[in-house]
Amino acid sequence: MAEVIGYYGTGRRKTAVARVYLRPGEGKVKVNGKEYESLNDYFKNPAWTKHAIEPLEVTNTLGKFDLVIRVNGGGLSGQSGAVRLGIARALLQYDQKLRPVLKKYKMLTRDPREVERKKYGLKKARRAPQFSKR
Structure with missing residues (x-):
């Protein structure tokens, strides 16, 4: 069996984790085992x-790779950020030589922002109960 050439990158954002495989092809997209016309369908x-395909656009590699993506956790916004980082790392x-371009657009940096935990005595992370003077 011939070995399939592929490039792998892991991306994380909030609680979403994306495992991205790039394989030379014509731009097919497969997310979580399901074929899609484009990422827009997912x-x-x-x-x-x-946001997710930005690394492919800035490096002029859009349509040169088939994307196989396994993504779970978080919502679609976080998953989009995770896929973006995964694609950027796989392109590396x-x-x-694509590193300076990706670095210029800050695509190799993991976004560290996470949801702040709720504290006791408060309604949310920072929202205090309404104050009543009397």
Whole structure:
């Protein structure tokens, strides 16, 4: 059996984790085992789709790879960010010369923002109960 050439990248954002495999091809997209025409069919919101495929756009590799993505956790917005980082890291495996371009657009940095935990005595993380003077 011939070995399939592929490039792998893991991306995380909030609680979402994406495992992205890039394989030379014509731009097919497979998310969680299901074929899609484009990422727009999975993410629904065009802004999330654009955010996710941005690494392919800035490196002019859109349509050169088939995407196989396993993503779980979080919501669609977080998953979009996770896929973006995963694609960027996989592109680095493909070609290290893309690093300056990806770095310029800050695509290799994991977004550290997480949901702040709720504290006791408060309604939410920072929201205090309404104060009544009398």
